[in-house]
Amino acid sequence: MSLIKQIRIAISAIILMVAAGCLFLGVYNDHRYMAEQLQKKNNDNANGLAITLSNIQKDNVTVELIVSAQFDMGHYRRIAIVSPDNKTMIERVNRAPHSEAPSWFQSLLSIEIQPGVANIQSGWQQYGTLIMESEPSLAYDQLWETSRHALLWTLLVALLSYAISGVWLKKILRPLDEVIGQAEALGERKYITIAEPETEEFKKLVRTMNTLSERVKSMVTAESERLNTFNQQINYDEVTGLMNQSHFTNTASVALKNDSFVEGMLILVQMRNLSDIDRQMGYSVTNQLIKKIGDALLQQMAHYPDVVCGRLAGGVFGIFSRQPVDDFAVATELKLVLEKLNAAQQMLQFQFVVTHTKTKKGDDFADIYRVMQFILDLAEDQAALPMRVMNANSIVTSRKNYLNQWKQQFLQAIEQKQIKLACYPVMQRHQQLFHYECPLRLHIDEGDQWLAAGAFIDWASQLDMIKTLDGLALEYAVDMLAKSNANLSVNVSAAAMRSDDYRDKLQALILSVNQPARLSFEVAEEAAFSDFIKFREFVHLVKSLGCMVGMEHVATRLAQLGDLHELGLDYIKFDASLIRDIHLRPQQQSLMRGLCMMVRTMGIVPIAEGVQDQQELDSLNAVGIEAVTGPYVQESLSFGEL
Numbered sequence: 001m002s003l004i005k006q007i008r009i010a011i012s013a014i015i016l017m018v019a020a021g022c023l024f025l026g027v028y029n030d031h032r033y034m035a036e037q038l039q040k041k042n043n044d045n046a047n048g049l050a051i052t053l054s055n056i057q058k059d060n061v062t063v064e065l066i067v068s069a070q071f072d073m074g075h076y077r078r079i080a081i082v083s084p085d086n087k088t089m090i091e092r093v094n095r096a097p098h099s100e101a102p103s104w105f106q107s108l109l110s111i112e113i114q115p116g117v118a119n120i121q122s123g124w125q126q127y128g129t130l131i132m133e134s135e136p137s138l139a140y141d142q143l144w145e146t147s148r149h150a151l152l153w154t155l156l157v158a159l160l161s162y163a164i165s166g167v168w169l170k171k172i173l174r175p176l177d178e179v180i181g182q183a184e185a186l187g188e189r190k191y192i193t194i195a196e197p198e199t200e201e202f203k204k205l206v207r208t209m210n211t212l213s214e215r216v217k218s219m220v221t222a223e224s225e226r227l228n229t230f231n232q233q234i235n236y237d238e239v240t241g242l243m244n245q246s247h248f249t250n251t252a253s254v255a256l257k258n259d260s261f262v263e264g265m266l267i268l269v270q271m272r273n274l275s276d277i278d279r280q281m282g283y284s285v286t287n288q289l290i291k292k293i294g295d296a297l298l299q300q301m302a303h304y305p306d307v308v309c310g311r312l313a314g315g316v317f318g319i320f321s322r323q324p325v326d327d328f329a330v331a332t333e334l335k336l337v338l339e340k341l342n343a344a345q346q347m348l349q350f351q352f353v354v355t356h357t358k359t360k361k362g363d364d365f366a367d368i369y370r371v372m373q374f375i376l377d378l379a380e381d382q383a384a385l386p387m388r389v390m391n392a393n394s395i396v397t398s399r400k401n402y403l404n405q406w407k408q409q410f411l412q413a414i415e416q417k418q419i420k421l422a423c424y425p426v427m428q429r430h431q432q433l434f435h436y437e438c439p440l441r442l443h444i445d446e447g448d449q450w451l452a453a454g455a456f457i458d459w460a461s462q463l464d465m466i467k468t469l470d471g472l473a474l475e476y477a478v479d480m481l482a483k484s485n486a487n488l489s490v491n492v493s494a495a496a497m498r499s500d501d502y503r504d505k506l507q508a509l510i511l512s513v514n515q516p517a518r519l520s521f522e523v524a525e526e527a528a529f530s531d532f533i534k535f536r537e538f539v540h541l542v543k544s545l546g547c548m549v550g551m552e553h554v555a556t557r558l559a560q561l562g563d564l565h566e567l568g569l570d571y572i573k574f575d576a577s578l579i580r581d582i583h584l585r586p587q588q589q590s591l592m593r594g595l596c597m598m599v600r601t602m603g604i605v606p607i608a609e610g611v612q613d614q615q616e617l618d619s620l621n622a623v624g625i626e627a628v629t630g631p632y633v634q635e636s637l638s639f640g641e642l
Contacts, residue, residue, distance in 0.1 A: 003176075004169045012162040019154035027147050031109050034139040039113045045074060046116030046132040053130070054121040064090050077135040081120065081128040089128055099137035101144035109143055111136040175202045182209050189603025190568040191216045213566075216601070221562030223598045227591060228559035234587040237311040239287050240294030248310025250580040252320045253365040254610050257631070258576075259422075260439060262455035264320065264359045265327040266368060269297065269334065270376045271315030272351040281348060289350065292341060293317065300337050304330070323458050331356040406459040409444045414472065418443035420450065421476050421490070426607060426629040427637045434607070434627045435487035435520055438480070440473045453491070461495070470496035471505050478509045481518055489520035489550070494527035498534045503541060516546035520570065525554045532563065539567045553609070561598065569604050576610020576630065583619040596624035
């Protein structure tokens with residue numbers, strides 16, 4: 001029973017008890033008053049009638065007429081005249097008294113009064129003794145009527161008080177719902193804050209819980225900033241702020257082996273006379289120049305999505321794209337940027353050479369880098385040629401790179417239902433399956449090959465069809481849930497996350513899902529933090545429907561992880577670039593240990609992506625990762641025993 005209902009019943013019971021007490025006292029006073037009045041009536045009327053009879057002629061007819069008249073007018077039970085020798089001379093008795101009050105009420109409030117007695121004189125002789133008893137039925141009727149009305153009014157007041165108290169209590173206890181919501185959120189490790197209510201007791205309670213939430217938020221934010229700083233120290237170059245060689249290499253290597261990767265780009269920029277500049281201008285000026293070059297490259301590549309930049313050696317910079325781009329055009333743009341920067345140098349001109357190539361899935365980054373470094377070495381004596389194309393044929397793009405052709409192929413695949421979801425297990429400790437990752441696959445080319453998302457996602461985005469594809473993926477996932485007992489996860493693009501149509505479709509489809517918690521939605525780190533308000537709305541929608549929601553490919557925005565403290569996110573998947581060769585990198589282990597501890601504080605499950613061997617798995621187990629996925633992970637994976 002709810003607190004409001006209990007308080008309403010208690011208030012009504014108290015009102016009834018008070019009313020019952022008042023009713024009893026009122027009836028008791030009326031009863032005593034009527035008994036006194038009847039007693040006075042008996043005595044006064046007996047004396048008055050006795051005086052009247054004493055002053056008249058004492059013939060029996062006259063006396064009997066007067067007694068009868070008095071009896072008929074005065075509601076008496078009995079009037080009698082008894083002679084001095086104790087014989088009844090005249091007697092009138094009401095033998096059939098009528099009363100509206102029930103007999104139990106008369107027994108409960110019995111009125112005990114004495115008859116009025118007076119002597120009748122005849123000269124100096126006593127004529128007789130007059131005895132008068134009033135009939136109490138009228139008093140019983142009056143008491144009964146009064147009690148009944150009082151009881152009805154009491155019940156009516158109790159009912160009104162029950163109804164009014166309900167409305168009143170709801171108004172008073174309205175902040176309690178928000179307090180309960182905050183307490184439940186804290187129980188789920190969602191550290192939210194709410195406005196303090198006016199009620200003093202609730203205000204103190206909410207203030208305490210807000211303080212707790214703020215402390216946890218501050219702690220998580222400080223920890224995420226500390227870990228981000230630590231990540232910058234171990235994975236990013238101190239001078240330029242770009243990725244260092246190991247992190248850049250890991251990021252590119254992981255991308256080249258990713259199932260969703262199809263085609264990308266790698267550009268190396270080498271400063272050729274850096275040692276001369278260092279010798280002539282000094283260490284500080286040289287670092288300033290390197291910083292300018294790094295900033296120029298980073299600023300130029302900000303126009304392209306999914307591109308990372310790194311400083312691979314003293315004067316060597318790397319640019320890697322996970323998406324298909326025209327590497328010749330990009331390299332030309334970089335050449336112009338560097339020439340413009342060089343022209344602004346007043347003291348000493350720097351020399352540079354740029355080499356570029358396309359990359360495809362399955363390429364070995366070390367081999368590509370070794371060949372490109374060899375080409376850079378060959379260019380040492382050719383200062384007049386600042387650009388080198390490693391593979392001229394790669395400039396020719398595929399015939400599918402035309403929007404109209406892609407659009408027709410998308411529409412054909414959708415119409416012919418050439419769509420499916422792949423399944424990759426995410427394993428928890430002790431061989432427990434967390435869920436299956438279900439990326440979308442399209443069958444566009446002739447033959448049996450299914451294209452991974454990386455092959456068409458860029459074209460789908462340009463054609464504004466990514467929301468349609470995400471909606472189809474959701475439909476297939478719901479269908480798979482109906483046919484199996486496994487937990488599934490689907491990817492949600494930034495466009496779908498912001499789309500009202502996708503949200504409406506999501507709500508409609510989830511209504512048909514048995515156990516919605518079996519379905520998870522994953523949003524990439526970049527999409528989530530780029531539009532955090534929409535991401536928060538999407539998370540609240542998904543959680544309200546009973547599904548799970550997570551963030552994937554987390555690697556670069558570690559300082560913003562503290563912002564997740566109030567969302568109630570279910571899991572975070574750390575990018576494979578943070579995981580690669582972690583068993584050989586003690587500092588990376590420290591970073592991952594801190595990240596795992598921080599996200600677990602927020603009730604979020606830390607998951608590692610791209611695990612490729614047992615050594616990485618053992619290191620991840622030691623730092624506190626709770627689930628893993630990647631090429632090494634199978635459904636029979638034994639994970640969790642140190």
